[in-house]
Amino acid sequence: MKFSNLRLLVNDFDTCFTFYQDLLGLSCTWGKLGDNFASFTLGTPSVLSLFRADLMNATINDSQAFVAESGRDKVALVLQVDNVNDTYQQLKKKGLSFLTEPKDMTAWGIRVVHFRDPEHNLIELYSDLPKEQWDHHLIEAEKI
Secondary structure, three states, X not given: OEXXXXXXXXXXXXXXXXXXXXXXXXXXXXXXXXXXXXXXXXXXXXXXXXXXHHHHHHHHOOOOOOOXXXXXXXXXXXXXXXXXXXXXXXXXXXXXXXXXXXXXXXXXXXXXXXXXXXXXOEEEEEEEOOHHHOOOHHHHHHXX
């Protein structure tokens, strides 16, 4: 595994986007105002990213999941792995409980699985999907 980025799960995407880009002066490497996701450079490309919290909650879709005091997760630790399915199976054999099964997020261009650490912090494992599996028209649909 290797660290990919720190994702802040935000409720007001445009306000946060403007804060990080315009106020803090971070360079945006992906996304724009009105999107659901944006990455910013912090000396290393795409170390900090923003994502709409309601979309992450819908992705996890687990009513038994721990809910933060504010009602939503605020941070997700995102780790890139070579193969989500293989890593999922290895960790499951070690007794790790997952919030989701591995699934393709074609609009995001990745395959993901989610779980929590002992302190209930949300962790996402992902691996890239081949470009031909991306479903770019879903990006627009997810904005609704």
